[in-house]
Amino acid sequence: MDTGNIGEPGHKNCNACHFNGGGTGAFSLNPGAPGFTPKLDGVPRGFNFTTGTNVNALPASLALRLPRDGGFGSIRLPFGSFGNIGEIPGVGRVPLEEFNSMSVIESADTAPFFHNHAVETLEEAVAFYGTPAYSAVESIGDAVAGPVPVKISSNPNDPEVQDISTFLRVLNALENIRSALSAGERARQAASLTDVQEIAALGREEAIDAIEVLSSGSLQRTQDLSLILCRARLSAARGALNAASSAGNRAGAEQALREALTALRGSRELLADPATLPASFRK
Ligand code: HEC
Structure with a gap:
């Protein structure tokens, strides 16, 4: 969320392109922002944000000899890819290789990273924004957003990079827990025992995802008692949802689902103060 005055130098600015952890650009919410001129191939500006980040020029992309992908647009570019041409005030026409900035709330769960999967860990994906590949684009600026x-x-081991990655893992786990709770509630309302079992199994997979996300990267060796207890409650939820998914009768499934919901809410409390979460995450 460290965006300053959207795009202000000296900040992280993740929020400028991943607004509230989603894929909307904060810039695109403000059509009055400088640089909102149409592109030559007529792709409209605004809400569905695309931007150049130059992942194509990462040393790993080059070493793997991955073909350059120009993302959106169909104009042949000097790089050999097909992309877009932007008109930047004061700079002129600039070739652009642009991609949608995707939602990052479940990014921890989607390795390998970026459009060409050149980056293996979340920490490296976050540290990408400190590399020369990203700064090269930053200096040209981008036709949509400006630099x-x-x-x-x-450095993927930098404490701040590690903290942001940990934050992204916790966001991911909160989304998994929200989804597991929703499955658990829906399973209780389901019409038939088969439906109860199938929906409970979906919830179980979300609990498993949350445990995995909270056990990887810097969290692998965590000594944080809340996190360790959180994982234990998630394991209990996984077990209870599994029991519900194979229960022989409705009463057994109901009992297991109640236990799962309690364990899931207990695990969520250890990650964030529920009062600070959006309504759909508080149920
Ligand atoms: C200029 C806009 C912009 C800024 C600023 C930005 N991102 Fe991104 N982000 C993108 C785009 C575009 C992609 C997709 C790039 C690609 O696939 O080549 C992306 C991809 C990602 C991914 C990979 C997701 C996946 O599943 O592959 C992560 C993680 C990420 N960004 C986190 C961050 C963090 C953390 C910050 C702040 C330090 C940040 N981003 C700043 C535009 C931006």
Whole structure:
């Protein structure tokens, strides 16, 4: 959320392109922002944000000899890819390789990262914004957003990079828990025992995802008691949802689902104060 005055130098600016952890650009919510001129191939500006980040120029992308992907647009570019041409005030026409900035709330769960899967860990994906590949684009600027400077280390082991990655893992787990709770509630309302079992199994998979996300990267070796207890409650929820998914009768399934819901809410409390969460995450 460290965006300053959207795009202000010296900040992280993740929120400028991943608004509230989603895929909307904060810029696109403000059509009055400088640089909102139409592109040559007529792709409209605004809400469905695309931007150049230059993942194509990462050393790993080059070493793997991955073909350059120009993302959106169909104009042949000098790089050899097909992309777009932007008109930047004061700079002129600039070739652009742009991608949608995707939602990052479940990014921890979607390795490998970026459109060409060149990056293996979440920490490296976050530290990408400190690398020369990203700064090269930053200096040209982008026709949609103008330059979006990101002040961050290029080292995946940097404490700040680790903290942001941990934050993204916790967001991911909160989304998994929200989804598991929703499945658990729906299973209780389901018409037949088969439906109860199938929906409970979906919830079980979400609980498993949450445990995995909270056990990877810097959290692998965590000594944080809340996190360790959170994982234990999620394991209890996984077990209870599994029992519900194979229960022989409605009463047994109901009992298991009640236990699962209690364990899931207990696990959520250990990650965030429920009062600070959006309504759909508080149920
Ligand atoms: C200029 C806009 C912009 C800024 C600023 C930005 N991102 Fe991104 N982000 C993108 C785009 C575009 C992609 C997709 C790039 C691609 O696939 O080549 C992306 C991809 C990602 C991914 C990979 C998701 C996946 O599943 O592959 C993560 C994680 C991410 N960004 C986190 C961050 C963080 C953390 C910050 C702040 C330090 C940040 N981003 C700043 C535009 C931006």
